[in-house]
Amino acid sequence: MDSLKLSTILLSLLSLAIITQAQDPKYLIYSCSDTTTFTRNSTYQANLNLLLSSLSSNSTRNNINGFYNVSAGKDPDEVYGMFLCRGDVSNSVCRDCVNFATKDMLKKCPIGKVATIWYDECELRYSNRNFFSAEYDSPVFFSNINYVTFEPERFNQLVAITLSNISTRAASAPTGDKKFAVQQANYNLQILRTLVQCTPDLPTPDCRRCLAGAISKLGNCCDGKQGGIVIFARCNIRYELYEFYNATAAAEAVPAPPPVALSPPPASGSETRRKGKVDNDLFNCLVAI
Ligand SMILES: *[C@@H]1O[C@H](CO)[C@@H](O)[C@H](O)[C@H]1NC(C)=O
Ligand SMILES: *[C@@H]1O[C@H](CO)[C@@H](O)[C@H](O)[C@H]1NC(C)=O
Ligand SMILES: *[C@@H]1O[C@H](CO)[C@@H](O)[C@H](O)[C@H]1NC(C)=O
Ligand SMILES: *[C@@H]1O[C@H](CO)[C@@H](O)[C@H](O)[C@H]1NC(C)=O
Ligand SMILES: *[C@@H]1O[C@H](CO)[C@@H](O)[C@H](O)[C@H]1NC(C)=O
Numbered sequence: 001m002d003s004l005k006l007s008t009i010l011l012s013l014l015s016l017a018i019i020t021q022a023q024d025p026k027y028l029i030y031s032c033s034d035t036t037t038f039t040r041n042s043t044y045q046a047n048l049n050l051l052l053s054s055l056s057s058n059s060t061r062n063n064i065n066g067f068y069n070v071s072a073g074k075d076p077d078e079v080y081g082m083f084l085c086r087g088d089v090s091n092s093v094c095r096d097c098v099n100f101a102t103k104d105m106l107k108k109c110p111i112g113k114v115a116t117i118w119y120d121e122c123e124l125r126y127s128n129r130n131f132f133s134a135e136y137d138s139p140v141f142f143s144n145i146n147y148v149t150f151e152p153e154r155f156n157q158l159v160a161i162t163l164s165n166i167s168t169r170a171a172s173a174p175t176g177d178k179k180f181a182v183q184q185a186n187y188n189l190q191i192l193r194t195l196v197q198c199t200p201d202l203p204t205p206d207c208r209r210c211l212a213g214a215i216s217k218l219g220n221c222c223d224g225k226q227g228g229i230v231i232f233a234r235c236n237i238r239y240e241l242y243e244f245y246n247a248t249a250a251a252e253a254v255p256a257p258p259p260v261a262l263s264p265p266p267a268s269g270s271e272t273r274r275k276g277k278v279d280n281d282l283f284n285c286l287v288a289i
Contacts, residue, residue, distance in 0.1 A: 025097040025119035028229075029142045032109030036128065044113060044128070047073030051081045051126060052102040059083060059098035065178045065200045066094050066122075069132070079113075081126035082233070087180025087197055088250035089121045097122035116140055118231065120244060131233040139217055144227030144240065150188045152224035158185055159228075159239050162194045163215050167237075170196045171207035173254070179207050182250045190241050198235040210235035 038044035051072040058068040066085030071078055083101065085094035101117055101124035109115045116125040118140075129136040148155045166181035173179045179198035184191050196214075198207035214230040214237045222228030227240035238244065 023096070025093075025100055025121045027104070028118040028120060029140070030105070030108050030117040031115065031140050032112035033114035034112060036113045037111040038113050040111070043073065043077040044079065047077050047079045048126065051079045052106075055081055055083050055124065056099050056102050059095040062091050065176070066091075067200050069199070069201075071130075077128075079126055079128060080130050080132070081124075082131075082199070083122055083124045084197070084199055084236075085122040086120065086195075086245060087178045088182070088246050088253050090249070093121055098124060116231065118142070118229075123231065123236070125233060137233045139214065140229075140231040141217065141221035142229040142231070143222045143225045146226045147224045148188075148226055148241075155187060155192075156218070156223060158187055158192060159194065159222075160215055160218065162192065163196055163237050163239065164212070166194060167196050167208055167211035167215070169254075170198060171204045171211065173200075175203055176200050178253060180250075180254055182245055182247070182254075184247075187241070191243075192239060192241060193243055193245070194237070194239040195245055196235070196237045199233075202234050207235060211237060 038048070051070060054070050054072065055068060058064065058070070061068075066087065066089065067083070069080070069082035071080045073079055083098045085097060089097070097119055101119065101122060105115055105117045105124055105126075108117065113128045114126070116123065125131065127136065131137045162183050162185045166183045170179045170181040177200055179200055179202060180196070182193065182195045184193055186192070196211050198210060202210065210232055214232055214235055217230045218228055218237075221230065227238070227242075227244075229238045230236065
């Protein structure tokens with residue numbers, strides 16, 4: 001366990017204050033416990049503040065591969081937290097996203113002990129329980145509300161197969177490196193884009209298992225949907241029929257093999273409004289956009 005020092009906190013509060021305006025990350029979804037709450041000025045809140053400034057200050061480090069986890073305080077007021085930036089985002093975009101998230105989260109979830117917020121570029125999470133233990137790690141789902149109209153079963157299969165393929169690739173990266181992979185596939189004159197990611201500290205077999213678990217949950221949220229996200233603490237998957245990552249940057253971050261083909265024509269609409277869904281009451285004030 002890392003321990004937090006007051007000097008670090010003061011320093012990071014200071015640096016927060018002088019950070020210049022950066023482009024806001026693209027907000028996707030958040031979840032916030034509304035039954036598990038803390039009271040204002042409690043020890044939990046103080047620990048949470050320490051945690052958030054530690055996450056913010058560590059996001060400026062260059063050698064973390066977009067990931068940092070830390071805890072603050074002691075049981076029963078201990079707070080666990082982490083951030084994970086999408087594998088293709090630069091250090092500066094990652095840092096800006098995490099900084100933004102630490103503030104945005106408290107606005108959206110001012111007294112929740114358990115919270116997760118997602119942007120296109122990064123994820124921030126904290127909890128009064130160690131979400132790295134499987135027991136407390138419940139998935140958050142997020143799906144595109146639009147359905148594919150052409151051969152939905154084949155689309156589901158293509159999504160699952162492509163995600164499985166790149167899971168192997170992402171998981172095989174050495175521990176500590178980015179465990180991240182993207183892959184395109186052709187679908188009905190459109191391009192399916194898929195992404196998988198584990199936290200860099202996750203060993204290969206655990207990463208593979210986590211991703212397989214996430215893929216197996218797709219039926220809970222995303223059957224026939226044009227896009228979907230399944231988020232666990234240690235891994236996440238996403239697919240869409242539009243470009244939601246920077247393919248150039250992704251190719252630089254990790255090498256990508258050529259696209260895979262599936263089926264020919266008809267056409268389908270591609271409006272993207274979104275809806276959130278969760279399967280656990282810890283995440284019962286999930287807000288959709
Ligand atoms: C919390 O602390 C601040 C500053 O110490 C004080 O102004 C505020 O009244 C306190 N709030 C509660 C609910 O105790
Ligand atoms: C990162 O956070 C730890 C506490 O977890 C703190 O001791 C350390 O100084 C931070 N590093 C940076 C660069 O802010
Ligand atoms: C961060 O994660 C590592 C491994 O996943 C774990 O050993 C460590 O205890 C965690 N740190 C904190 C502060 O929770
Ligand atoms: C997945 O990988 C298998 C074997 O490596 C390959 O035959 C198949 O075409 C791939 N499919 C997709 C959708 O990537
Ligand atoms: C994508 O990444 C490349 C390489 O890092 C960068 O030059 C380009 O500006 C990025 N494009 C967008 C739209 O961010």
